[in-house]
Each structure stands twice: as structure tokens, then as C-alpha cells.
Amino acid sequence: MSNFKKHNSHLPNGSTAQVTLSTNTQASNTSEYKQGVDHERSQNLLKTAWKNFQSGHYTDVKFIVDKRTFHAHRLVLVSLSDYFTPLFKFDEKGNGEIILQNVSSDDFEILLKYAYTGQVDVTPDNVQSVLIAADYFSIEFVKRECITYMKSLIDVDNVCDVLVFSINYTFANLQQCAEEFLKEHLDSVSKTETFSLLDPEYLFSILNDDNLILYENKKFVKKLERESIVFKSVLRYLTARQELNQTVFELLLTSVRLPELSNESIKRCLKEFKDMSKNETVKRFLKLNEIAVKCIDKRKRDHSFLTELAAKAKEVPETWFRPRKLSTFNIISRYSRYAAGGQVKSCPNPPMVTWNDPYLEIQSIDLWIRLWDGRRVIGGLKILYRKTNSQTKPVFFKGSHQNSRIHHFIEFQPHELITKVIIGSGWLVDRLGFETNLGRTYGPYGGPGGSHYEEVALSSPFSYLYDINCESTKTQGTDAIFNLMLRWIEFH
Numbered sequence: 001m002s003n004f005k006k007h008n009s010h011l012p013n014g015s016t017a018q019v020t021l022s023t024n025t026q027a028s029n030t031s032e033y034k035q036g037v038d039h040e041r042s043q044n045l046l047k048t049a050w051k052n053f054q055s056g057h058y059t060d061v062k063f064i065v066d067k068r069t070f071h072a073h074r075l076v077l078v079s080l081s082d083y084f085t086p087l088f089k090f091d092e093k094g095n096g097e098i099i100l101q102n103v104s105s106d107d108f109e110i111l112l113k114y115a116y117t118g119q120v121d122v123t124p125d126n127v128q129s130v131l132i133a134a135d136y137f138s139i140e141f142v143k144r145e146c147i148t149y150m151k152s153l154i155d156v157d158n159v160c161d162v163l164v165f166s167i168n169y170t171f172a173n174l175q176q177c178a179e180e181f182l183k184e185h186l187d188s189v190s191k192t193e194t195f196s197l198l199d200p201e202y203l204f205s206i207l208n209d210d211n212l213i214l215y216e217n218k219k220f221v222k223k224l225e226r227e228s229i230v231f232k233s234v235l236r237y238l239t240a241r242q243e244l245n246q247t248v249f250e251l252l253l254t255s256v257r258l259p260e261l262s263n264e265s266i267k268r269c270l271k272e273f274k275d276m277s278k279n280e281t282v283k284r285f286l287k288l289n290e291i292a293v294k295c296i297d298k299r300k301r302d303h304s305f306l307t308e309l310a311a312k313a314k315e316v317p318e319t320w321f322r323p324r325k326l327s328t329f330n331i332i333s334r335y336s337r338y339a340a341g342g343q344v345k346s347c348p349n350p351p352m353v354t355w356n357d358p359y360l361e362i363q364s365i366d367l368w369i370r371l372w373d374g375r376r377v378i379g380g381l382k383i384l385y386r387k388t389n390s391q392t393k394p395v396f397f398k399g400s401h402q403n404s405r406i407h408h409f410i411e412f413q414p415h416e417l418i419t420k421v422i423i424g425s426g427w428l429v430d431r432l433g434f435e436t437n438l439g440r441t442y443g444p445y446g447g448p449g450g451s452h453y454e455e456v457a458l459s460s461p462f463s464y465l466y467d468i469n470c471e472s473t474k475t476q477g478t479d480a481i482f483n484l485m486l487r488w489i490e491f492h
Contacts, residue, residue, distance in 0.1 A: 049076050050116040061088070062097045066105035070112060080115045081138045107133040111142065120145045124153055128165055135169065151177045156185050160194035167202065179206065184215040190233035196240035200248045203237065207255035211325050216415065220462045220491050222359045223326060228265055231256045235273040242275075249281040254317040257324055258289040259296055292316045328492045329358045331466055334455060339425040339482040344453065355394060355467055358489065361386045362418060362465065363393070364411045367432060367445050368404035370478055376447030378429040378481040379404050383468055399472040400479035408445045412436065417464035419457040421486055426450035429470070429481045437464065455486050463490040 052058050052073070059071035077084040087098065100108065107129050114120050120142055122130050131146035151174065154162055159181050166175035182189055183206075189195055206212070207230050214221040214229055221229065234252045238244070258266065266286070270277040277283075295316070337345045363386045370379030380399035401407065412418075415438075422433035422444045431446030457463040466489035472479045 046116060049073060053116050060096060063108065064097065064099045065103060065108045068105040070108065072112060076115050083137045102136055103133045104129060111137065111139060114142055122146055122149055132169060147171060147174045150174055154178060154181050156188045157192055157194065159189055160192065160197050164197055182206065183213065186214055186233055187216065187229045190236045196237060200244060200252060204251050204255050207234065208319065210322065223260065227257050227260045228269060231261065231269050232272065235269065235276050239273055239276055246281055253282065253285045254319065257320060258285065259292045259320050260323055288316050292320045296321065326358065329489055331356060331487055331489050332458065333485060333487045336485065338423050338453060338484045339427060339429045342427045360394065360466065362412060364409065367408040368399065368401040369406040369446055370404050370480065372428060372476060372480060375449045378432060378446055379479055381470060381481050398470050399481050403478045410434065410442050413438065419464055421455045421465060423453040424450040425453065429484050458488050458490045460490040460492060463488055
């Protein structure tokens with residue numbers, strides 16, 4: 001490329017002005033020159049198009065929708081989606097008038113405004129119809145925005161409506177989100193009037209899943225409670241849909257793993273649904289459950305079926321012999337012992353016998369505070385766990401409440417789990433404090449001595465404090481806690 005040259009510019013009065021561009025400055029180096037981009041140009045174009053749309057200037061196509069007329073610009077609509085290009089080709093020699101019948105005028109007006117402004121005006125009342133229209137015209141951005149908006153609106157009362165809608169119109173992403181919400185709130189959703197709107201075969205596909213994981217209050221629902229929730233949900237559905245034939249009744253009852261429920265649990269569930277307890281199909285399934293329980297018990301003992309039960313067992317749903325799976329879990333310690341010889345030490349194993357039942361949850365904690373060389377330390381620790389399958393509640397108790405100066409008792413709510421532990425420790429455990437998944441803080445209880453430590457739940461989808469282990473020793477004639485270790489459980 002040649003260098004810039006001198007140019008003479010003629011002025012109106014005949015004189016000339018000489019303009020010189022230097023060739024030896026850095027600005028003239030063409031290898032470093034970058035062309036500018038006017039980022040406002042595209043926005044100005046749309047603004048101009050929108051003003052002309054509003055005033056009706058320069059329009060070249062007319063849409064008739066619900067007897068309403070919309071004048072627009074072909075170029076703007078062609079840029080909106082691939083739907084309009086072939087549509088306009090059919091009308092190339094026509095009069096520029098197109099009748100649309102698969103969309104309402106209100107929804108088309110919203111889509112036109114988006115075409116000119118990029119703004120999507122949706123509300124809870126129109127989002128479904130706008131989504132259907134955007135899907136029909138293949139306007140991807142509006143589809144995504146509508147689906148995102150609908151996800152944000154999902155609640156217990158409308159999730160079944162969302163499921164029916166997303167299934168009917170094949171919005172898979174929205175359906176998946178609604179299904180997850182249903183599993184997180186199944187017990188509450190099943191109590192709503194809209195629950196009966198779900199197709200029975202679809203409901204069966206959800207509840208019959210061997211890997212069904214339910215949540216309540218953002219807490220993983222354990223095995224026995226899970227099956228009870230499924231059973232009650234089915235009974236509520238069948239109560240609302242008693243017009244369904246026997247085949248559908250049987251299908252939904254099959255989704256409940258009745259053998260995983262105790263007789264007491266089944267009776268408690270049926271007590272809430274007296275009409276269902278009298279239903280002949282329900283009665284027959286309860287008898288099949290008795291057969292299944294006997295077969296399962298016999299299989300556990302000698303891996304064979306009793307001859308007299310083998311024939312009857314053929315009527316038992318095959319899934320009843322295949323218990324639902326738990327989500328995988330790990331019980332993990334961070335291998336730290338607090339107040340272990342005046343410091344924190346590594347410990348490959350807990351100091352005492354520990355539990356390994358994944359259903360175990362801490363129900364309450366007793367802390368007794370005593371004095372040691374004039375400072376407050378933990379003298380006794382008692383942990384009561386909620387019942388699992390056993391008749392008695394597991395208890396862990398170390399130290400003593402004798403000679404204690406202060407007693408603290410912490411009772412956790414049914415769905416309250418410890419997610420953070422605060423420890424103060426030196427030669428003994430000076431203090432303990434707890435934070436839970438409900439945002440509550442307890443303590444710290446004890447004295448200000450010792451170094452400060454914290455342990456928090458594992459960074460997994462669902463994790464909480466599983467148990468606390470420690471040892472006790474007599475010092476100055478009274479028990480005190482030391483060698484304390486925490487274990488955490490995580491579910492995947």
C-alpha cells in the first residue's frame with residue numbers, strides 16, 4: 001500500500017488549503033491500524049425500525065390475527081426466525097397480506113415487540129401461551145426466557161399443571177425441572193387438587209423407579225419414610241380418581257414397595273383413607289404383601305421359597321422382591337482428634353465404637369460444663385439419636401454430669417441437621433457450638449480457652465454431622481472430655 005500523499009483542497013473563495021499526513025508517525029503505521037466498530041449501529045437500527053413500526057411507516061407486510069391487523073417489516077421478521085423466510089416466499093407476488101391462525105393476537109403482539117426491541121413481556125397469566133407461540137415460530141430466545149420464567153414460578157400448587165403442560169407440548173427441560181420439584185415435595189403436592197390431573201401411567205413411571213429419591217425440607221428422605229410417602233400419595237390419588245378401572249388401581253399400588261413397610265406403618269397410612277381400606281383391590285394387595293413378606297423372610301434364611309408359597313408368589317409384583325436402592329452414601333471423618341494431648345492430632349479411627357446405620361440422625365445433645373483450673377470445660381457429653389429400625393434409641397454418653405456448674409440441652413427438630421461444629425480445645429475440650437441446615441446457631445457452650453477450630457459439612461449434594469465420638473478422663477477429681485472426633489455423612 002502506498003503512503004498517504006499531500007492533497008490540495010479548494011476552498012469556496014478559490015484559495016487552497018494544504019493537508020499533510022505525516023508518514024513517519026506511529027499512527028500512520030498501517031500494520032498497527034485497527035478498524036473501528038460502531039457498537040451502537042445495530043441498536044440504532046432496531047430503534048429506528050421500532051419507531052417506524054409504531055408509526056406504520058415503510059411497512060411491507062400485513063398480518064391478520066384474530067381480526068386484528070399488524071403492519072410490519074419483512075426484514076425484521078426474517079431476522080427473527082427461520083419460520084418467516086419460506087412464509088414470505090409464498091407471498092412474493094401477493095398483496096403482502098398474511099393470515100395467521102395458530103396464535104392469538106395478544107401473543108403475536110408480544111412476539112412482534114420482541115422482534116423490534118428484544119424485550120419479552122410475559123406474566124404468569126400469559127407465559128404458557130407465549131411459550132407455545134414462540135415454539136411454533138421457532139423463536140429460541142423467547143422460548144428459553146419463558147421456560148426460565150416458568151421454572152421460577154413452580155410451587156406446590158402449580159407443579160402438576162406445569163408437568164401436564166410440559167408433557168403435552170414436549171418441553172423436556174421444563175418437565176425435568178418440574179419432576180425434580182415433585183420429588184422434593186411429593187407429600188405436599190399429593191395433597192393438592194391438581195395432583196389428580198397427572199396421568200396415572202406417568203405417575204406410575206415416577207413412583208415405580210428403583211432409584212426414587214425423595215426430599216423434604218431439602219432433607220434426604222430415608223427409606224422407611226420414603227415408602228410411606230409414596231403409599232400415601234398413591235392412596236390420595238386413587239381417592240380422587242375412583243372412576244379409574246381396576247387395572248389402573250393395581251398399576252399404582254404396584255409402585256408402592258409394601259414389603260418395605262411394617263404392618264404398623266401400613267395401618268397408620270390406611271387409617272387416613274378409610275374408603276381405600278375398604279376397596280377390594282387394596283385388600284387383595286395387602287394379602288399379596290403378606291405372601292411377599294413371608295417369601296422375602298424365607299429367602300433371607302435359606303435362599304429358597306416355601307413350596308406352599310411359591311405358586312401364590314407368582315401374583316406378587318416382581319418389583320416387591322427388588323427393594324428400592326438408597327442413594328450412595330459415605331461416612332467420613334477428617335481424621336482430626338481435638339484435645340488430644342493438648343493439640344489436634346491425626347487419628348485413623350474413631351476413639352470409640354461408632355454407628356454405621358445411614359438412617360441415624362442426632363436428635364438431642366446434653367452438655368455439662370465444669371471448672372478445670374478455674375476455667376470452664378466440657379465435663380460430660382450425651383448424644384441421643386433418632387430411632388432407626390430398632391425399638392430403642394441409640395445413645396452415646398461420655399464424661400459425667402457430677403460437679404457440673406452448667407447444663408445445656410439442645411433438642412433438634414425432626415428435619416434439623418448439624419452442618420457446622422465449632423470447637424475450642426487445648427488439653428481438654430473447652431467449648432462446643434453447632435449450626436444447622438435451618439440456619440440456627442446453638443452456642444458455643446463452655447469457656448473461652450483453647451484454640452478455635454471449625455468443621456463444616458462436606459461439599460456434596462446432601463451432607464450433615466453423623467456422630468460425635470470422644471473419651472473422658474478424671475482430672476482434679478472430676479470427669480472431663482478429651483480426644484473428640486467428628487464424623488460426617490454424605491449422600492450422592
